[in-house]
Amino acid sequence: MIGLGAVYVVAGCMFLLFAGLSLRARRFGHTLFYALLALSFLCGDRLGDVGNGALVLGLVAVAASGRLKRASPSVAGNVQPRGNAIFLAALIIPATALIGTLLFRLLPALVDPKQATLVALTLGALLALAIGYTWLRPRPATPFVEGLRLMDAIGWAAVLPQMLASLGAVFALAGVGDVVGGMAGGAIPHGSLIGAVLAYAIGMALFTMVMGNAFAAFPVMVAGVGVPLLIHAHHGNPAIVAAVGMLAGFCGTLLTPMAANFNLVPAALLGLKDRNAVIRQQIATALPLLAANIALLYMFGFA
Amino acid sequence: MLVLAGIVVIAAGFLLRFNPLLVVVVSAAVTGFAAGLPPLAILAAFGKAFNADRYVTVVYLVLPVIGLLERHGLQQRARAVVEGMRGATVGRLLIAYLLFRQITAALGLTSIAGPAQTVRPLLAPMAIAAAEAQAGPAADGDERIPALAAATDNVGNFFGEDIFVAVGSILLMKGVLAGYGIELMPFQLSVWAIPSAVAAFLIHAMRLLWLDRRLGRRR
Numbered sequence: 001m002i003g004l005g006a007v008y009v010v011a012g013c014m015f016l017l018f019a020g021l022s023l024r025a026r027r028f029g030h031t032l033f034y035a036l037l038a039l040s041f042l043c044g045d046r047l048g049d050v051g052n053g054a055l056v057l058g059l060v061a062v063a064a065s066g067r068l069k070r071a072s073p074s075v076a077g078n079v080q081p082r083g084n085a086i087f088l089a090a091l092i093i094p095a096t097a098l099i100g101t102l103l104f105r106l107l108p109a110l111v112d113p114k115q116a117t118l119v120a121l122t123l124g125a126l127l128a129l130a131i132g133y134t135w136l137r138p139r140p141a142t143p144f145v146e147g148l149r150l151m152d153a154i155g156w157a158a159v160l161p162q163m164l165a166s167l168g169a170v171f172a173l174a175g176v177g178d179v180v181g182g183m184a185g186g187a188i189p190h191g192s193l194i195g196a197v198l199a200y201a202i203g204m205a206l207f208t209m210v211m212g213n214a215f216a217a218f219p220v221m222v223a224g225v226g227v228p229l230l231i232h233a234h235h236g237n238p239a240i241v242a243a244v245g246m247l248a249g250f251c252g253t254l255l256t257p258m259a260a261n262f263n264l265v266p267a268a269l270l271g272l273k274d275r276n277a278v279i280r281q282q283i284a285t286a287l288p289l290l291a292a293n294i295a296l297l298y299m300f301g302f303a
Numbered sequence: 304m305l306v307l308a309g310i311v312v313i314a315a316g317f318l319l320r321f322n323p324l325l326v327v328v329v330s331a332a333v334t335g336f337a338a339g340l341p342p343l344a345i346l347a348a349f350g351k352a353f354n355a356d357r358y359v360t361v362v363y364l365v366l367p368v369i370g371l372l373e374r375h376g377l378q379q380r381a382r383a384v385v386e387g388m389r390g391a392t393v394g395r396l397l398i399a400y401l402l403f404r405q406i407t408a409a410l411g412l413t414s415i416a417g418p419a420q421t422v423r424p425l426l427a428p429m430a431i432a433a434a435e436a437q438a439g440p441a442a443d444g445d446e447r448i449p450a451l452a453a454a455t456d457n458v459g460n461f462f463g464e465d466i467f468v469a470v471g472s473i474l475l476m477k478g479v480l481a482g483y484g485i486e487l488m489p490f491q492l493s494v495w496a497i498p499s500a501v502a503a504f505l506i507h508a509m510r511l512l513w514l515d516r517r518l519g520r521r522r
Contacts, residue, residue, distance in 0.1 A: 052350030146370025174338030
């Protein structure tokens with residue numbers, strides 16, 4: 001059955017090629033960074049937990065040493081323009097991801113249904129690459145040189161989401177959630193519904209900003225405020241408390257550099273000088289939207 | 304209380320502009336020590352979760368194709384298409400994209416678009432071309448239009464995906480509440496993502512229309 005394993009092999013090979021190309025360009029920091037990522041994708045399951053921890057420390061050491069210089073993502077040298085057929089080539093990946101996601105769910109024997117989208121996305125990338133080679137006839141290394149140009153622009157931000165997920169695991173082990181939840185619960189005036197709603201929704205947004213991810217904040221705020229106060233004491237509708245609470249957290253995701261894949265990576269990919277430029281454009285949507293979520297929860301959650 | 308030191312480390316590390324990867328590792332170490340965990344247990348917990356979450360980084364597989372197509376003028380074609388369209392404004396373009404992104408994300412198709420897949424090669428060049436047609440070239444160092452394109456992609460993605468019943472966050476909510484003996488159907492949760500999705504569309508689309516009015520006036 002094709003699942004994440006095959007996807008990781010493809011990703012590992014790509015990072016290995018990136019490492020090789022970086023070595024050829026004598027960029028040793030990048031070489032080490034991509035080689036460690038390739039190792040993670042190709043052999044991560046065989047390294048053991050401590051081994052993977054050491055691998056992470058290696059990635060951090062390279063990133064913190066300042067050896068990963070941010071590169072410009074612009075095309076170097078001449079662009080060799082083609083007609084509008086280039087759009088068809090660009091659509092191969094999303095089209096394959098779309099069709100594959102729908103189709104693979106019908107073929108659970110062939111593809112792991114839980115990973116249908118990632119498998120389809122990988123297949124789309126390979127298919128588009130094959131068509132690109134036959135149509136555009138680039139030199140064999142060209143797609144990877146061009147891909148590396150974009151990857152170098154992203155740099156260490158590429159692994160920050162994975163690192164934050166790991167931090168969440170350590171927080172869970174240390175019981176951080178219970179303490180934060182207890183504090184948020186203790187800060188509310190006794191018996192105040194609007195106070196509890198505000199603490200829950202704003203707490204979701206704030207803790208999401210720290211963790212870079214609403215998934216880490218959700219269990220904490222549900223334990224501290226959501227279940228004991230909103231659902232038990234005030235008889236809130238659990239579905240609304242959960243769904244709207246999570247979306248209040250998403251408003252926090254729009255506001256934090258910790259959500260690197262959504263906020264820092266696009267700024268890097270677009271070559272923006274201000275790495276927080278995307279967040280600045282999101283503030284004026286995120287804050288009114290947080291208020292809207294609070295209003296939705298207050299008006300419909302306790303009917 | 305001591306375990307909260309890790310959160311202080313994150314906030315301080317960011318304000319002092321240390322490398323975020325370093326800040327995260329130090330925060331994990333401080334938190335673990337404060338909770339009295341042995342160093343190897345902290346390292347193991349960290350490494351285990353890192354390995355389990357590799358799928359987050361898989362999306363960069365699209366970069367070689369995008370890079371190759373850019374070398375053959377993908378961004379320039381995207382600009383040319385918008386320049387050839389009468390009545391194309393940056394606001395209308397981004398509103399159409401916002402709607403597309405919310406609907407496809409609500410159908411579970413979050414990975415078909417994104418910063419690498421669509422924003423950099425297509426949406427940002429189109430938005431810049433449209434804004435230039437409205438108000439002339441942006442001032443040097445004015446990065447607002449490409450940043451707004453990326454922001455629109457995020458808003459559409461976040462406030463569409465929770466309508467899909469099998470998305471990770473829905474399953475997480477169901478799992479967490481089940482731990483308290485509250486059994487919910489994914490469908491009950493995803494239905495309550497719809498009002499917020501509508502609010503997100505209205506708020507963001509209003510900002511975009513407002514932008515059109517401002518750009519139009521400057522011309």
